[in-house]
Amino acid sequence: MARSNMLFTADRTVPGLIVKIGNYPLHHGGVGAIRSLGRLGVPMYAVTEDRWTPAAHSRYLERAFVWPTTGTEEPGRLVEGLLRIGRRIGRPTVLIPTDEEAAVLIAEHQEELADRFLFPRVAPDLPRRLASKQGLHELCVQHGVPSPAAAFPESYAEIEDFAAHARFPVVAKNREAFVRRKRPAVGGTTRIEDAGHLLALAPRWGEQPGVILQEYLPREQAEDWIVHAYFDGSSDPLALFTGVKVRSWPPHAGMTANAYVVDNPELAQLAAQFIKRIGYTGIVDLDLRFDRRDRQYKLLDFNPRMGAQFRLFENESGIDVVRAQHLHLTGRKVPEGEQRAGHRYVVENIDLPALLAYRRSGYTTPHAPARASGTELAWLAADDVKPFFTMMARFVRPGAQHLYRLWRSSRRGSAPAK
Structure with a gap:
């Protein structure tokens, strides 16, 4: 819901556009970004696979541009498609990529896109290196950051x-x-x-x-941590958050299903120093694993874009990473504030099978609070209910086959943590 104690006002003349290249209609992160800026009065647009994507039914969405891309298209065609959407919107628009393909496309074609869109300027080759497992590992070795x-x-x-x-x-x-x-x-x-x-x-x-x-970092000797942040043109954090992942789907290897905000100054410093050294600008979503055997946080994944669970994190001024980016790119100050420690995030459609699988394995997260200070649901929101029901309709279709596959996967167990 909208907060009554906001310490800032967004520029409502500058819209936001959710950009995705891959085909994954059940994406709660895009819905979260539409709500986050839409509640501030920012006009929101989104690229969607079809008219029945949950994001397309948010009350905060001005228009969905149905554009079913796959990632196999030539970059030039994708750039032209974005420019065509930009012309339809008709005014400078903040780009919010939700996958690596989109983030890399924007970075590598900044000059072509700059007349229509606003986005953080970054070294054109850096997002591709960070999204690559080999490129990330090489950067970690180069800058002395622990990694497996x-x-x-x-x-x-x-x-x-x-x-x-x-x-x-x-x-x-x-x-x-x-x-x-x-x-x-x-x-x-x-x-x-x-x-x-x-x-x-x-x-x-x-x-x-x-x-x-x-x-392989054995899960019984490790903890999964996440960092979400937004960095300015000098690679200084304007918003930085830390949390612990309690459950993921598939178990120990997939996207976050349940997580908590947990203060971790050591981890925040590690992330900020690494990003400063590599000169990255923009939103980041980092996955790290704390290895109890050597007491090190090891960087597993660097997503150079908004993470699906970004709405877990908000500071006491009402800032999340998507709001931080919009404020910064529109020339407004990003208010500081402490993160809301103890807050919980739950992805309704995958947390139940994840819970069953984790109970069977006996795995627990020591740093998870005994009780949440508040809960943010990925899909259901009192002021925007249609995306939840659209998600449920797609999730169980056809019949109960999708739910059955989830159940069978949890019974068999799945790959260990990434």
Whole structure:
């Protein structure tokens, strides 16, 4: 709901546009961004897969531009599509990407897009490097930021050599971010138990494997943390938040299903220092794993865009990262304030199966508060109910097959944390 104690006023003459390239209609992050700025009176627009995307039914959306992209299109075609939407809106508009493809497209085509849109200016090649598992690992090594040990085999022979010397289990992931553009080597984070398992899987990956083989951080010895922030042109944080992930879906490996805001100054400093060193500007969504064995926070993922669970985080002045970006890009001051520690975020359609899976595994998060100071639901909002019901209609269609697949996956267990 809108807050009555806002310490700022947004520029209502500058709209926002939710930009997505991949096909994932049940995206609560986009709905959250529409509500966050829409409640301030900012006109909101969104790229959607079809008319029945939940975001298209938000009361705060001025218009949905139905544009079912897949990530296989040529960049020039995507840029022209964005410019066409910009012409229809008819005034400078803040771009809010919700996936890596969109964030990279904007960064690599800043000059073409600058006349129609507002967005943080960043080194054109940096978002692609950060979204790549290999690029991120190399930046972590370069700047002394802990990350899981990793190998990037270029052939089956190199995989055989790795298998002969590696300590198992290990985790296999796709090396590059944009696996939707071609058939991915692995279907997500995959735990590999031993050398025989690895050598049995590797022939499926082709002559150029395209995978990262990464140290496995055992969940019983680790905690999942998240950082969301917005950085200005000098790579200084105008808003920075820390929290702990309680549950994800798939279990221990997927998107956040349940999380809490938890103050962590050490983690905040680590994130701010790294982003300052690499010179990044804009919104970030970071996933880190605290390894109790060596007491280090290890950076797993750097998403150079808004995270789906960003509405978990808001400071006492009413600022979240999307509001911070809009205020900053429209020349307004971003009010400071403490984060609302103890606040909880729940994604209704995936938290129940995640809860069942986590209870079976016995995993708990030590830093999660015993009781939430408040709860933000991803889908259901008293002032904007249609996205929730649209989500439910799509979630259970056709029949109960989607719910059944979730249940079966939780029964079997799934890949460990990324």
